[in-house]
Amino acid sequence: MYTEARWSELGEFLKACRAQLSPRTVGLPETGTRRRVPGLRREEVAHLVGISTxxxxxxxxxxxxxxxxxxxxxxxxLHLDDAQRDRLFELAAGGVREPRRRPAQKAHPQLLRLLDELTTSPALVIGRHLDILAWNPTAAALLTDFDEIPAKKRNYARLMFTDPAFRELCLDWRTNARTCVTQLRMEAARHPGDPDLAALVGELSVADADFRRWWAGRQMNALRTGTGRLRHPVVGDLTLDWDSLTCTADPAQNLLVATAEPGTPSHDGLLFLASWTADPEQPA
Structure with missing residues (x-):
């Protein structure tokens, strides 16, 4: 049977989608009457879909x-893109059991072995809710000292929205932050009512106005690869390509790896950070 949590999310998603559209964008005539709320009316969406209001x-x-x-x-x-389409179908899916707290996460051994092989490329193991499960020394040198963060607080979205130093590090902060929101929204669609995810969303909604606004919106930035710019306090500005590799043995876990074009200042910067972590006595 359908859960109340999933129906509520589906309704909010549909409202957010139609609020972002105008009659003109979907080929409907303007009525000339003032609208009390932005976007399409229910009857206009119903007309486009071919069902009654x-x-x-x-x-x-x-x-x-x-x-x-x-x-x-x-x-x-509603002019949905692929990520929004997936979310719509997930929210509309039935046969969902009532949510329950899932067991604690541990990085999969396959990903840990890969992590050990990556020395010059920063890499993280990301689990459910964007929890950070493992990392290599170069990632810590590039991003933050993860050992200083309590295990239950090691979360990529939490860092992105609540850590001022992390925000300054990411020159493309808005793009990265919106991608985090998309990932959490897609997970919420797959696991409606997840108590841990709900707690994280509530925390970030209180902590950051951007998160609160984007969570309520319809835009989806479902990226699996891309290029990002960082401003590191030691090695300066870096342009890095990143890829996300899903663990076949546990699809809830991904290996996030950053690399740089060989021969570039960014590549030299990663090599320096890698050598720095290998020799902690080396001065910055």
Whole structure:
């Protein structure tokens, strides 16, 4: 059966999606009357989807299951991208058991072996909720001293939104931060009502206005690879390519690896950080 938590999230997601659109963007005529709320009205979405306004209202209120044909029509009507489409289908999925607290995470041995082999490339093992499960010395030298953070607080999104030094380090902070929000929202769709995730979202919503606004929005930045810029206090500005590799034995865990183009100042900076961690007595 459908859970109340999932229906609530589905309704909020649909409302957020239609709030970001105007009649003009979806090919509907402007009525000329002032709108009390931004975006499309329920009856306009219903018209685009090909169902009655009453039937669409029942979807937003969590009072009716959603056929796949209607989901496909919603994707087209609301101009959803691939990540948003996936979230819509996950939220509409049935047969979800009531949420329960899941066991503590430990980095998978396969990922730990890979981590040991990576010496000059910063690498992290990221688990559920963007928890940081393991890292190599170069990652600590580049990002932060993870050993100084209590194990239950080691979370990439928490660092991104609550650590001022981490925010200054990331020159592309907004892009990185929005990607974190997307990852958490997609996980919330897969595991509605997860108590640990709900606690994290509540904490970050209180701590940061950007997180609060983006969590309520519809934009999704589902990136698996990309390029980021950092301003490190020791080696200066770095441009790094990063990739996320999913563990086949435990798909909830990913190895996040950063590299730099050989022969560039960024590559030299990573080599310096790697040698620095290998010889802690070397002066900065």
């Amino acid at each position: 009453h039937a669409y209202a029942r979807l937003e209120q969590g009072r009716a299951p959603v056929p796949r044909t209607v989901l496909a029509a919603l994707v087209r009507a």
